[in-house]
Amino acid sequence: xxxxxxxxxxxxxxxxxRKSRHAGHSHPSHQVPRRAVAAALLCGGLLAVGGGLMLxxxxxxxxxxxxxxxxxxAKPPAGVIVAPPGPVTGATVPRPVYLSIxxxxxxxxxxxxxxxxxxxxxxxxxxxxxxWYTASPxxxxxxxxxxxxxxxxxxxxxxxxxxxLLRPGDRVYVRHTNGTLAVFRVYAERTYAKDRFPTVKVYxxxxxxxxxxxxxxxxxxxxxxxxxxxxxxxxxQIR
Amino acid sequence: xxxxxxxxxxxxxxxxxxxxRTVGSxxxxxxxxxxxRSVLLAGLIAAAxxxxxxxxxxxxAITAATGTxxxxxxxxxxxxxxxxxxxxxxxxxxxxxxRIVLDHVAYGTVSPYEKVASGEYxxxxxxxxxxxxSPPVLSTNVTIVTGRAYTVAxxxxxxxxxxxxxxxxxxxxxxxxxxxxxxxxLRDQKVTVTAGPQMLARGLAFGSxxxxxxxxxxxxxxxxxxxxGIATQSLTLTAGTIHTLVVLDGASGLMIDNLVNAAGSAVMxxxxxxxGLGGTAPVPAPSPVPWTALIAAGALCAGAAAYxxxxxxYQARHAR
Numbered sequence: 021x022x023x024x025x026x027x028x029x030x031x032x033x034x035x036x037x038r039k040s041r042h043a044g045h046s047h048p049s050h051q052v053p054r055r056a057v058a059a060a061l062l063c064g065g066l067l068a069v070g071g072g073l074m075l076x077x078x079x080x081x082x083x084x085x086x087x088x089x090x091x092x093x094a095k096p097p098a099g100v101i102v103a104p105p106g107p108v109t110g111a112t113v114p115r116p117v118y119l120s121i122x123x124x125x126x127x128x129x130x131x132x133x134x135x136x137x138x139x140x141x142x143x144x145x146x147x148x149x150x151x152w153y154t155a156s157p158x159x160x161x162x163x164x165x166x167x168x169x170x171x172x173x174x175x176x177x178x179x180x181x182x183x184x185l186l187r188p189g190d191r192v193y194v195r196h197t198n199g200t201l202a203v204f205r206v207y208a209e210r211t212y213a214k215d216r217f218p219t220v221k222v223y224x225x226x227x228x229x230x231x232x233x234x235x236x237x238x239x240x241x242x243x244x245x246x247x248x249x250x251x252x253x254x255x256x257q258i259r
Numbered sequence: 260x261x262x263x264x265x266x267x268x269x270x271x272x273x274x275x276x277x278x279x280r281t282v283g284s285x286x287x288x289x290x291x292x293x294x295x296r297s298v299l300l301a302g303l304i305a306a307a308x309x310x311x312x313x314x315x316x317x318x319x320a321i322t323a324a325t326g327t328x329x330x331x332x333x334x335x336x337x338x339x340x341x342x343x344x345x346x347x348x349x350x351x352x353x354x355x356x357x358r359i360v361l362d363h364v365a366y367g368t369v370s371p372y373e374k375v376a377s378g379e380y381x382x383x384x385x386x387x388x389x390x391x392x393s394p395p396v397l398s399t400n401v402t403i404v405t406g407r408a409y410t411v412a413x414x415x416x417x418x419x420x421x422x423x424x425x426x427x428x429x430x431x432x433x434x435x436x437x438x439x440x441x442x443x444x445l446r447d448q449k450v451t452v453t454a455g456p457q458m459l460a461r462g463l464a465f466g467s468x469x470x471x472x473x474x475x476x477x478x479x480x481x482x483x484x485x486x487x488g489i490a491t492q493s494l495t496l497t498a499g500t501i502h503t504l505v506v507l508d509g510a511s512g513l514m515i516d517n518l519v520n521a522a523g524s525a526v527m528x529x530x531x532x533x534x535g536l537g538g539t540a541p542v543p544a545p546s547p548v549p550w551t552a553l554i555a556a557g558a559l560c561a562g563a564a565a566y567x568x569x570x571x572x573y574q575a576r577h578a579r
Contacts, residue, residue, distance in 0.1 A: 055571065061564035068557025076550040084541030104371060141528035147536065156524040163500070163522025168532045172539040181539065217531040225429050225501055225521035227332045227372040227408045236535030247540070250531035256374060 085172075087182040090123050097127075097193050099201035104229045104257040105162060113160040114196035116152050119167060121233075123190040124182040126150075130194075133168060141234070143168055147178035150233075156223065159194040160202030160257060164226040168234040171247070180235035184209060184251045192231060192255045204231050204255035211237050211249050222252055229257035330377035331403035332427075335361060336369040336412035338443035339420050340508045344387040345413065348395070352379030363387045367443075367507050369410075369518055377405040382422055384413055397422050408520065410503070415466040416445060427520045428471050428501050433527070436496040437471040441505045444513055447485025450506050454494055455479035459504065471501065476525070481515055488512050499523040 097120040105113070116130050133142040133151035144151045150169030157163030170178030186192075192204040212218060222232050231254070238249025335347045344366075349359040358380070359373055364387075379402055383395035399422040401409055408427040415421050431437050440452050440460040452460040457479070460469045476498045483490045483506050490513035496502065500523070505516040 055568065058564045058568045058571070061560050062568065065557040065559070065561025065564060069554050069561065070557075072550045072554035072557060076547055076554070082542040085539040135526060135528055139529040141532040143532055143534050153524065153528070155526045157522045161522065162519045164524070166524060166528075168534055171535040172537065174536045175538045177539055178535070180534065212531065214531040219527055219530065220430060223524040223527045225431065225499060225523035227334075227427065227429060227521040228374060234532050234534060236532070240535065240537040240540030242537065242542070245537060246533055247535040247537070250534070 085177060087124075087177070087185055090182060090185045096120075096122070096191065096203070097195065097201065099193075099195055099199055101203055102160065102200045104160065104202070113158045113202070114198045114200070116159045116165070116167075116194045116202075117197050118195035119150050120193040120195070121186070121190070122193075124185055126179060126182075128169070128179050130167065133166075141166070141168055143170065144179075147173035150179050157229075158196075159204075159231055160196065160200075160229050162227065162229055164223065164230045164232050165194075166223060166232050166234065171236045171251075178235075180233070180251075183233060183235045183253055184211070184237055186233075186253050192233070192253075194231070202229070203258050204229075205258045206253055206255045208254040210252050210254070212252065213238070213249050214247070217250060231255040231257075330375070330405040332372040332374055332408040333380065333401065333403060334370050334372045334408075334410050334427075335359075335364070335382065336410055337364045337366055338369075338412045338414050338441060338505060338507075339417060340366055340443065340445040342366065342413060342417040342420055345384045345396070346387055346389060346391075348383045348385070348391070349373070349375075350381040350383065351375075352381060352400075357391070360391070367505075367514075367516065369412075369505070369516070372408060375403060377403050379403075382411045384422065396420070399424060410520075412441070414441075414443065423468070425468060427503075429521050431499055431501060431523075432473060434476070434498045435473040436476055436498060437501045438474045438496070439471045439503050440469045441503060442467055444485065444506045444508045446508045447487050447506075447513060450483050450485040450513070452504065452506065453482045454496075463506075481517075483513050483515055485513060490515055492517070497522070498525040499527070500525075 097118075118128070119130050120127050128148070128150050131144055131149055131151040133144065133153045134155070136142050141153060142151070147170035150167050152159065153166035153168065156166040159165040159167070169180035169183070171180055171183070172178045186206050186209055188205075188207050188209075190206040192206060194202045194204070196202070222234070233253040233255070235251050236247035236249070237251035238247055240247050333349065335349065337345060337347070344363045347359075347361040347364050347370075348357040350356075351358050358375065361370055364370075379400060381398055381400050383398035385391070385393055385395050397413065397420060399411065401411055401424045403409060406429070408429055410425040410427055412423050412425065413420055414423045425441075428437055438454065438459055440463055442450055442460070442463040442465055444450060445465055448465045449462045450460065451458075451462060454474055455477070457472075457474050459472060459474070459481075463469060474496055476496050478493060478495045481492045481494045481504065490506075490509075492515045494502075494504075494517055501520040503518040503520055505518060507514040507516055
């Protein structure tokens with residue numbers, strides 16, 4: 021401290037910071053870029069702080085759309101209700117073409133679904149219609165008929181958005197090509213993680229005419245663009 | 260007038276003691292079982308006193324049974340050629356009210372599967388039109404396990420009628436059908452059954468049942484041959500389906516009844532379904548760490564730059 025005070029000779033072996041100040045004096049042209057850099061750094065830093073704060077508090081979370089409460093069934097769709105078949109398979113049931121679930125306001129035509137190249141269940145290209153898997157029994161025939169539909173599109177609800185709200189006792193109607201109706205009664209609603217999906221229970225044989233209505237549910241994984249679970253509604257034909 | 264039917268119901272309620280565990284006595288030919296007046300009158304007093312006690316729990320039990328989703332399945336059949344039509348009753352164990360009553364079930368009749376809660380049941384057969392409270396001709400117990408299906412069939416000749424409980428399969432190996440054969444023809448004591456090139460039963464004796472065998476999917480001609488002749492029928496087998504072929508005595512010769520025990524998807528899809536694109540999914544709040552880090556870094560840079568600028572200005576002023 022003491023040594024530093026008297027005059028310039030002591031300044032000679034200067035640390036870099038001081039040297040640069042001297043350099044600044046002797047070459048003023050260098051002063052401007054350095055100040056500019058500092059100013060830019062200042063502005064950049066302030067921008068980063070502002071931006072960070074905005075993103076932290078801004079439009080971060082989106083609560084998702086939840087289905088409202090279900091309306092309780094009005095009246096069944098028009099059509100002649102057919103009795104479930106006996107164990108003798110004399111008559112074949114016509115192809116299913118339309119699905120009505122008044123409890124959750126689903127009224128959709130049924131398209132035909134097959135399998136994907138990977139062997140998984142094909143899903144309708146449109147999120148507003150449901151489809152029947154053609155290698156499963158026809159709805160109203162002995163066995164477990166598979167119907168799948170989307171819970172949502174990229175932007176909003178799909179045909180089976182409210183499927184998980186179905187409860188035991190709710191009615192499901194399937195219309196065949198000849199206009200007859202098979203009436204099913206929901207008896208269970210289950211959610212399964214896709215990596216532990218019980219394929220035999222869902223797609224495997226059933227001894228009575230049943231429906232399996234399938235959609236997605238659970239948590240949506242933005243990384244893979246898919247839901248982590250499936251919702252399956254089980255219904256049996258009533259007599 | 261109003262008492263009479265109610266008493267009958269109550270009496271029906273009480274399973275006659277000693278019958279529930281028997282599987283058909285040797286004398287099990289179907290008798291016409293009428294009540295004598297005296298028995299009826301004697302029972303009247305006892306039944307009337309028991310009515311209130313018996314009815315209340317019975318009603319609640321039925322409500323409970325229909326309120327829950329079924330756990331297992333049962334179907335009832337009459338496959339005894341020379342036995343006249345019967346009424347078939349299904350009782351849930353300990354509940355005197357019949358869960359199911361099938362009236363006038365004739366030879367060759369098979370009911371659809373009934374979904375019932377798992378547990379102990381009693382199947383009883385009475386002559387068609389017999390009073391529900393009369394002692395059954397035949398009864399047997401069956402334990403229904405969750406997720407399993409059963410056929411309870413009256414089998415054999417009328418003179419040796421028995422109720423047989425068959426366990427029905429509900430799953431198939433991949434890509435095939437399962438078929439079993441029930442021999443219920445008295446006309447031909449032994450039959451041989453083939454479906455196309457596939458042997459389903461060889462020399463199967465009257466009143467017996469084969470196990471399930473695998474059969475290839477396709478449409479086959481089923482041949483049943485016995486001493487009295489042959490019968491043929493087309494049979495379409497889809498992978499993932501389970502069939503029971505019943506050989507019956509027809510009006511003239513043999514008949515084949517194709518029962519579908521269960522059906523599933525011919526080709527089972529892998530895993531679940533990709534039925535959602537995420538448009539209604541809640542987007543979780545992103546982690547605050549990167550933004551907080553950005554703010555910290557920005558503040559550090561800005562602070563350093565400000566300090567630097569200020570010091571440079573200060574030093575510049577003092578240097579003059």
